[in-house]
Amino acid sequence: MNLVIDIGNTLTKLAWFDKGALTGMLRFENPAKEDITGCIEARPAEKVIISEVGNAHRDAITAAVSPGSRLLLLDNTTPLPLSIVYKTPESLGIDRVAAAVGAWKSFPGSDMLIIDMGTAITIDVVAAAGEYRGGNISPGLYTRFRSLNDYTARLPLVEKDDRFPRFGDNTGSAIAAGVQQGIIYEINGYIHEFETLYPGCKIILTGGDASFFVRELKSTIFAIPELVLSGLNHILEYNMPDKK
Numbered sequence: 001m002n003l004v005i006d007i008g009n010t011l012t013k014l015a016w017f018d019k020g021a022l023t024g025m026l027r028f029e030n031p032a033k034e035d036i037t038g039c040i041e042a043r044p045a046e047k048v049i050i051s052e053v054g055n056a057h058r059d060a061i062t063a064a065v066s067p068g069s070r071l072l073l074l075d076n077t078t079p080l081p082l083s084i085v086y087k088t089p090e091s092l093g094i095d096r097v098a099a100a101v102g103a104w105k106s107f108p109g110s111d112m113l114i115i116d117m118g119t120a121i122t123i124d125v126v127a128a129a130g131e132y133r134g135g136n137i138s139p140g141l142y143t144r145f146r147s148l149n150d151y152t153a154r155l156p157l158v159e160k161d162d163r164f165p166r167f168g169d170n171t172g173s174a175i176a177a178g179v180q181q182g183i184i185y186e187i188n189g190y191i192h193e194f195e196t197l198y199p200g201c202k203i204i205l206t207g208g209d210a211s212f213f214v215r216e217l218k219s220t221i222f223a224i225p226e227l228v229l230s231g232l233n234h235i236l237e238y239n240m241p242d243k244k
Contacts, residue, residue, distance in 0.1 A: 003045035003069075004232045005036070005061060007052040008095070014039055015229045020237075022226060037064035049074055049236040051094050070240050074232070081105075081238050082126065085133045095228050096122055100132045102231030103204050106224065111198040114227075115187060117207035119143055123190050138186070141209045144179045160212060184216045191219045 002017040012031050016024040024043075028035050037060055040048075044066040051074045052058055058073070065071050072078070076090045082104055086092050095116070103112050104126055112126040117140060124135035139147065141160055149157035158175040166181070168174030191203055203219050206227035214223050224230070 001045045002233055002236055003040065003043075003048045004229050004236065005040070005048065005050045006229060006232060007050070012036060013229060015226070015233070016043065016045065017233045020233070022229065025226070025229070033060040036061055040064040045069055047236055047240050048072070049232050051098065051232055053094070072236055072239055074235065078235065079239055080235060082130050082132050085131050093122075096124055096135070097132065098228045098231035098235065099206060100124055100126050100231065101234050102224065102227040103202070104130065105230065105234045106204070106222070107202045111201040112204055113190065113194040113201060114204045114206070115190070116227075117141070117205065117209040117213060121183070125194075141179065141183060141212070144182075145175070148175060148179075160209075162212065184213065187213065188218050191217065195219065
């Protein structure tokens with residue numbers, strides 16, 4: 001049994017894998033360290049990987065891992081099954097690396113465009129030769145809604161709406177349509193360009209808002225909700241193969 005611990009800026013995920021299959025998962029928003037350590041102690045694993053944006057809880061989490069577990073603390077020096085073609089690998093987000101590894105595990109030998117739709121939208125490219133070649137970052141859905149409310153005097157904070165029109169007929173629907181249509185046009189543009197450059201490529205969608213947008217995209221999309229967790233588990237297996 002493997003345990004993947006993915007600690008982001010606000011959301012923490014604990015996921016258990018058995019022979020590569022996801023068997024259980026817990027999500028916490030802004031958790032106290034006791035929330036995480038209690039779950040780790042209640043369900044110990046043979047191998048554990050910790051991926052953390054900062055270092056706020058790392059010492060407490062490491063202490064909670066069973067002494068009999070093999071532990072991997074992920075950072076930019078951790079060996080990977082992909083080569084990283086990026087000028088500043090030390091600044092590359094661990095979640096982007098993990099998503100790329102998860103995609104490569106799913107479609108080895110393919111050119112891939114990975115679209116992760118969360119707080120930020122990341123567009124990442126993995127070449128068929130097994131090279132992570134970088135990508136782009138833009139504001140995510142909620143970030144765009146929030147910025148319009150924060151940086152204007154009168155525009156309201158709007159929530160996503162799956163009934164949004166092509167063109168709004170009031171301020172709320174104009175914001176919903178503008179933000180959501182803008183993201184759709186943006187992503188479809190990336191997909192069109194990538195498919196032109198790399199015929200036969202794979203387009204992979206993940207992240208919290210992926211299910212909201214997948215039906216609006218003009219291509220064959222492989223939606224993999226827990227791509228980052230799968231990638232982290234594969235990195236763990238790559239560095240700590242089962243003992244024979």
